[in-house]
Amino acid sequence: GAVVSQHPSRVICKSGTSVKIECRSLDFQATTMFWYRQFPKKSLMLMATSNEGSKATYEQGVEKDKFLINHASLTLSTLTVTSAHPEDSSFYICSASWGTGTQTQYFGPGTRLLVL
């Protein structure tokens, strides 16, 4: 149980275009979803937290207009990288959790974005 999927697993785009990444909880309802960015050989950096039906809460230094997050349902959250540039190239990972008592996050397999 507690499976989280991401689509696409890998995407290459031209500079200036927008890219949408989907994160789905397959066998549970995710009240909260998280988006992380992982730089090569570095740890995960939390970008934002989203609760279903609410606006996402962004971490300091993350541009909300550049990284649009939508959590439209209890099983789907999307991250849209708008007007992507080469410096946005990274590994983006989502996670999901449910309920108010548990603190366990279940992670998706990640999406590797390459902006040319």
Place this chain on the structure above:
Amino acid sequence: AQSVTQLDSQVPVFEEAPVELRCNYSSSVSVYLFWYVQYPNQGLQLLLKYLSGSTLVESINGFEAEFNKSQTSFHLRKPSVHISDTAEYFCAVTPRGFQKLVFGTGTRLLVSP
């Protein structure tokens, strides 16, 4: 605020040898503690967690970790590693009552024959 320190960026070890991956944390409040494993080009998988109760927690694949409050540590151990254990291991904490995970920088475990 919380922080996590993983002292070793890389730990090479021979197959069937024991291993310990170190994790220390800093927090002014009580925390939950986690170990996640990341295989190449994959997302993170939960290995084990400490929420409350017994300070020694175990995973299904032979890893264990012990919460030591006085030393603010949560070291991960395995008595005999396999080649398939080669991966990146992340220690993480979150304050009780919150869901914001703070990760360490990771330790790459390299198991060789």
